[in-house]
């Protein structure tokens with residue numbers, strides 16, 4: 001009994017300390033994430049059960065935390081960003097050697113106000129994420145992905161065209177050159193989602209992910225397939241749906257692809273990357289609490305399960321306020337920000353397990369070590385690809401695309417009689 005009351009006392013102490021953060025914008029009643037809130041609020045044995053259901057089991061066990069080198073955690077303390085690391089296990093195989101890779105996700109807020117000159121804003125963001133990339137390098141990360149349009153505020157809510165000045169070409173672009181040097185330094189593949197200016201095609205603007213190989217080479221690019229037309233996400237004012245299909249990039253560390261933000265609501269988009277053999281899909285995003293937070297822990301995880309690959313989901317952090325108020329034709333009063341970008345970046349695995357998420361309000365680096373052999377092991381176990389009826393779906397889709405398509409509905413004749 002004495003032991004139990006000591007625990008309660010300790011727990012309430014922890015609660016008090018955490019609650020000092022209650023007023024922190026974006027915190028969950030003072031906590032950085034739902035996981036942290038539950039861990040601090042529940043009895044350990046209850047939390048263990050909750051965690052089992054919330055995060056699933058990896059190879060039948062709770063996901064293991066990964067120890068990072070002191071050099072990496074020291075950078076995170078000095079630069080004040082959340083850093084978390086986990087290890088997804090995979091069973092050993094007789095024929096194939098393990099294919100273990102470390103993968104990193106970076107989430108961040110902007111660095112200086114949106115009223116300051118744009119080149120200063122871009123430089124300040126580059127300066128801000130440099131220590132996070134250094135921490136990833138110090139942690140032996142092999143593949144790193146940044147958030148959507150990481151090199152600028154997410155200004156597309158405003159519809160003001162001056163923000164196009166942030167756009168840059170893939171080859172020779174300032175941020176690409178910055179990351180190419182870091183990719184080479186750390187022998188790291190870097191996925192860099194930017195606002196692209198396609199000079200050769202009449203200065204067209206795209207929402208693009210640049211894939212930088214671990215030799216600092218540009219491997220290629222992928223342009224966002226699905227453009228949102230929801231809430232303040234007025235992105236269609238700036239760029240069109242991408243024209244690069246569903247490429248998979250075979251890097252030194254595995255086959256990767258990028259499903260940019262709003263594409264995560266489209267199961268066939270996820271599927272197409274899987275059909276091309278992706279083993280890790282990144283979902284660099286920019287989304288706000290009020291709009292999408294209940295979807296966030298579900299969609300990517302579901303895609304990882306349905307397509308037997310790993311997914312790394314990244315969302316930016318904080319509130320970005322713009323100089324001029326705007327509306328979005330939804331009857332809401334004019335406002336100057338999108339709302340709170342809730343961070344919460346995390347990894348999902350093909351076996352239905354996932355990591356807790358990064359902070360809801362602080363910059364962060366999420367690292368996972370994963371053996372890519374798990375993808376095939378899950379395919380062998382569950383057979384989702386084998387049992388899919390692609391020919392049936394293809395036929396249905398080809399009917400649907402015809403102008404004279406009529407939905408295949410069989411109506412109860414009794415219903416018609418009654419009508």
Ligand SMILES: NC(=O)NCCC(=O)O
Pocket residue numbers: 148227228233260261262263285286287288291292
């Ligand atoms: N950046 C972007 O596509 N956001 C759309 C909102 C959402 O998908 O949650």
